[in-house]
Amino acid sequence: MDDPGTGESTTHLTWGNVGLAFSFILLDGFLSTSFGLGVGSSLLTAAVRCVVQLSVVALILQKVFETNNPWAVAGMAFLLNFMGTAETVINKSKKRFDYMFPSVLFGMLGSTIPVSIIGMRFAMSVDPFWKPEQYIPVVGMLCGATISGIVVAVSYALKEIYDNRDKVEMYLAFGASRFEACKPIARDALRLALTPNINQMSVIGIIAIPGMMTGAILGGSSVEQAARLQMVIMFMISSCTALSSIVTTILALGIVVDDEHRVRSDRIDTRPHAVWRARNWVVAKVVETIQSMASTVAGGLKRLVGRRDTEEGSADSSERERLLG
Structure with missing residues (x-):
């Protein structure tokens, strides 16, 4: 172990340590859901932002420290x-x-x-x-x-x-x-x-x-x-x-x-x-486009199924007429 007087940290953390600490946030989210506090999603979003932002800052600061x-x-x-x-x-x-x-x-x-x-x-x-x-x-x-x-x-x-x-x-x-x-x-x-x-x-x-x-x-x-x-x-x-x-x-x-x-x-x-x-405007437009595409696809499938039923009905009628004839 390094001497504490050297000024160097003796702790080496991995992503596993971070994941273990993240379980505390999951516990808070579970308690928020259980008591109906309504802050569970905000808490998780803030935690994810914390991880992403600190990771990016660490990369940037490392480069800045090296350039001096x-x-x-x-x-x-x-x-x-x-x-x-x-x-x-x-x-x-x-x-x-x-x-x-x-x-x-x-x-x-x-x-x-x-x-x-x-x-x-x-x-x-x-x-x-x-x-x-x-x-x-x-x-x-x-x-x-x-x-x-x-x-x-x-x-x-x-x-x-x-x-x-x-x-x-x-x-x-x-x-x-x-x-x-x-x-x-x-x-x-x-x-x-x-x-x-x-x-x-x-x-x-x-x-x-x-x-x-x-x-x-x-x-x-x-x-x-x-x-x-x-x-x-x-x-x-x-x-x-x-x-x-x-x-x-x-x-x-x-x-x-x-x-x-x-x-x-x-x-x-x-x-x-x-x-x-x-x-919000972009999200609304994307949702509107998806709904429009879904309606178009559903309408096409409905027409295809209706045409197929019509063709099958015509074939059945022709077959009955041939047998009766």
């Missing part, structure tokens, strides 16, 4: 932020506003990149800061935490504007600027977005041992160094979540309430995202 090129690292960091933006806008948000994709992308890039660079270079003392095996995992964690904050803040702000626009319009009617009218909404939205992160920092180390610390310990680092690393990561996550949530919320409210101090509910889209509408 700062431009490849920068491209990977941008890709993580871009995919995080797509997940936020397409899958996580039930309500969206005009120009939401570039707004969320700007908020994520404006928080994860500066915080990761400063944190890696100075707080974590990594030189150069862009070492792929260290920088990319940190950016990935920051993106994952940032998504949650943005979704909570923007969803709450849009819901309040859309459902309670009378309150905002009343403030505007009494002479308040659009930012003064939206300030209570923004404050509550940001409070909701930051609360989970505050709660997580409150219980970390006492009730829960976080993943980054666990991974560092399993990788051979000392417990003390793993704890300090987790502290730095948590503070970086908190900063990213706050910055991205503030930027995206301000942009959202600035678009929904225009510069003429009017509430523009028409700029809020409550429909499923265009991607899912396109998918």
Whole structure:
């Protein structure tokens, strides 16, 4: 067995280990079905996505680590932020506003990149800061935490504007600027977005041992160094979540309430995202085509069977006439 002090992992996992762990998901799906929770299919879909996505990311990261090129690292960091933006806008948000994709992308890039660079270079003392095996995992964690904050803040702000626009319009009617009218909404939205992160920092180390610390310990680092690393990561996550949530919320409210101090509910889209509408349209067309083809085939078979019955009936009549004659 390798010496734990060498920093190399002593665990070698195979797909058999992954399959065994997947049985826990199957158990959850069985319990969901038994109790009628209705989350069994979502759970299995998420688990399959997890396997596929992590497998693809592992292949990509292996290539990036081997190249050890700062431009490849920068491209990977941008890709993580871009995919995080797509997940936020397409899958996580039930309500969206005009120009939401570039707004969320700007908020994520404006928080994860500066915080990761400063944190890696100075707080974590990594030189150069862009070492792929260290920088990319940190950016990935920051993106994952940032998504949650943005979704909570923007969803709450849009819901309040859309459902309670009378309150905002009343403030505007009494002479308040659009930012003064939206300030209570923004404050509550940001409070909701930051609360989970505050709660997580409150219980970390006492009730829960976080993943980054666990991974560092399993990788051979000392417990003390793993704890300090987790502290730095948590503070970086908190900063990213706050910055991205503030930027995206301000942009959202600035678009929904225009510069003429009017509430523009028409700029809020409550429909499923265009991607899912396109998918549903394609699925409907495919189903319609299959049904049409099935009807055509069934009609052809019915006519063929009817023609055959007619021919057999004619043959029987001819045979009876010949015998009688």
